[in-house]
Amino acid sequence: MMLEICGLRKSFAGMEVIRGIDLSVNKGDVVAVLGPSGSGKTTMLRCLNFLERADGGTMTFDGETFDLHAATRHEVARLRRKTAFVFQSYNLFLNKTALQNVTLGLTVSRRMDRERAREIAVRCLEHVGMADRLHSYPSQLSGGQQQRVAIARALATEPEIIFFDEPTSALDPELIGEVLSVMRDLAEEGMTMLIVTHEMEFARSVSNKVMFMEGGLVVESGPSREFFSAPKEPRSREFIRSVLNPKQ
Amino acid sequence: MNERTWNILVESFPRLLGYGIRVTVPLTLISYALAMVIAVIVALIQYADVKGLRKLCRFYVWVIRGTPLLVQLYLVFFGLPSVGITLKAFPAAVLVFGFNEGAYMAETMRGSLESVHHGQMEAGYCVGMNYLQTMWHIVLPQAFRTAFPALGNSLISMVKGTSLAATITVMEMFRQAQVINGRVSESLGLYTEVAIIYLLFCTVLTWLQRWGEKKLNSYGGQKK
Ligand SMILES: Nc1ncnc2c1ncn2[C@@H]1O[C@H](COP(=O)(O)OP(=O)(O)O)[C@@H](O)[C@H]1O
Ligand SMILES: [Mg+2]
Numbered sequence: 001m002m003l004e005i006c007g008l009r010k011s012f013a014g015m016e017v018i019r020g021i022d023l024s025v026n027k028g029d030v031v032a033v034l035g036p037s038g039s040g041k042t043t044m045l046r047c048l049n050f051l052e053r054a055d056g057g058t059m060t061f062d063g064e065t066f067d068l069h070a071a072t073r074h075e076v077a078r079l080r081r082k083t084a085f086v087f088q089s090y091n092l093f094l095n096k097t098a099l100q101n102v103t104l105g106l107t108v109s110r111r112m113d114r115e116r117a118r119e120i121a122v123r124c125l126e127h128v129g130m131a132d133r134l135h136s137y138p139s140q141l142s143g144g145q146q147q148r149v150a151i152a153r154a155l156a157t158e159p160e161i162i163f164f165d166e167p168t169s170a171l172d173p174e175l176i177g178e179v180l181s182v183m184r185d186l187a188e189e190g191m192t193m194l195i196v197t198h199e200m201e202f203a204r205s206v207s208n209k210v211m212f213m214e215g216g217l218v219v220e221s222g223p224s225r226e227f228f229s230a231p232k233e234p235r236s237r238e239f240i241r242s243v244l245n246p247k248q
Numbered sequence: 249m250n251e252r253t254w255n256i257l258v259e260s261f262p263r264l265l266g267y268g269i270r271v272t273v274p275l276t277l278i279s280y281a282l283a284m285v286i287a288v289i290v291a292l293i294q295y296a297d298v299k300g301l302r303k304l305c306r307f308y309v310w311v312i313r314g315t316p317l318l319v320q321l322y323l324v325f326f327g328l329p330s331v332g333i334t335l336k337a338f339p340a341a342v343l344v345f346g347f348n349e350g351a352y353m354a355e356t357m358r359g360s361l362e363s364v365h366h367g368q369m370e371a372g373y374c375v376g377m378n379y380l381q382t383m384w385h386i387v388l389p390q391a392f393r394t395a396f397p398a399l400g401n402s403l404i405s406m407v408k409g410t411s412l413a414a415t416i417t418v419m420e421m422f423r424q425a426q427v428i429n430g431r432v433s434e435s436l437g438l439y440t441e442v443a444i445i446y447l448l449f450c451t452v453l454t455w456l457q458r459w460g461e462k463k464l465n466s467y468g469g470q471k472k
Binding site: 049050051077080081083084085087089091092093094095096104105108109110153154156157 | 365367368370371372373374375376377378381385386389390393
């Protein structure tokens, strides 16, 4: 087991939005996190990377257990070194070029020398098909291109797991494909990923595990194949139906 | 214009310009540097919500913005000596101009810092940078970019504001014009000359401001 979450809880202003979540991820797993809007998917991911402080819960990562509420600054820093985050709104550094976006985490926080950082960054940008736009600023790139740079930035620090929060939800429909295809490649290369998405076809074909959330709880989780072919819970069934045939 | 007037003006112009360059310009630049340091510190304290100090910063901005610059100059130069704090005219002027414009620039900087999307900070954390590293490499540069036009305007308004230092005996350009005028009584001509020199300084600064904005625009907005 590479990553194990136990009893994650989080409330905002007295409203409990994560009400006790357990989750385990093996190396190489691609976990699709599904669920209606407002079910707490983003909050859960943000707690795992300490962008939000959970009210309770533990995380075991590489055999080391952290308190998701009370982790120290050093523990947070150590955990963040092993993880990466891809945001719905890309969040590329607006004052940096594509290349600098990728090298910054290497040269500043890992103190790597510029030459080596540049090599790694170029390789990562090639990986996502952005090698021809090294010196473009985010404002000069399309949404799909920005998100691919963001994925390159995530890859550069060699994380053990990448968290994706609806990476294609902000994109125009014609740009979704290029981002999903990059993620599909990563999955095939064995990258461990936790992906919040509404792209059901993508989730079905790429993930090996599904976690279906609603109202801050996990309603159903298990192997993707079973989830999509024979969902156990009525709510899961309903959800799959509503997402696949949104008009009915 | 008769020949006497003309001769006075021709003689006084280089003299005034000299005072402008030797006194007005350094007075402005030193005060502005002080204002910038104050502004960044005061803005960062509020942005980072440093407890205790935040209130102090709000108090400072409130007092400075709510009182006239001229009154502040008089208070520091003529008032403080009665409690044992006696400053020379030039340093007193630098302090007052610096702290005065610093309050306005702090508000500019604070607004610019707050306009940087919080996702920038979070992305910094996620690639392993800490608070200071992210501030330094990401948030501050973006905030400065946003604040640049307003900070430039502050500099321009400060150039003109330094003429008030004449009232606390700093021998800067305007005061020099007053002195010459006391001797020759040529108000219209002399003060016109002074006005032209201020205009000259401000025009150069406006050019620099535009040039700077163009430079900084490389990552600003336009799509390619
Ligand atoms: N910063 C916040 N402050 C207050 N409420 C929040 C905050 N973030 C999320 N919420 C609430 O938590 C619930 C779960 O939100 P979220 O995790 O964004 O759900 P999802 O990503 O599944 O759509 C929602 O009801 C949302 O309004
Ligand atoms: Mg969400």
